Amino acid sequence: MTNGNPGFQTEIEFELPRGYVDSAGTLHRRGVIRLATAADEILPLSDPRVTQNEAYLTVIVLARVILRLGTLSDIHTGIIEGLFAGDLAYLQKLYERFNGDDQDTPAAKPAQSGNAQSLRRMTTLGEA
DSSP states (O other), rough: OOOSOOOOOOOEEEEEEEEEOTOOOOEEEEEEEOOOOHHHHHGGGGGGHHHHHHHHHHHHHHHEEEEEETTTTOHHHHHHTSSHHHHHHHHHHHHHTTTOOSSTTTTTOOOOSSHHHHHHHHHHHHHH
16 A cells, blocks of 8 residues: 555555454454554653553554554554454554665564664563
């Protein structure tokens, strides 16, 4: 998916390894994530949930950048909290690759060390 500029992807599709099971028992595996903006990484830093527990930054950022998961289009922190740990780790890695410095292959390379501090924090927290 592009923003009208050929070769510049602002959204990509993904498929979770396990999937999110909603309250009705429906499994949601395929989704769409968009590029993060500066606000996506900065605004959650002042959220009380993040100031109490830095690990929550990952939850808020992913809830902001995931546009769709299965038939769900209202992605909120409760959905991210309900993901299986392996799916959360998958999304963290996808986020890093897609928002990394190398825009020629946005989903192919890991993020570079020069990324924003919140990205490094997401990586570190995901590995903890």
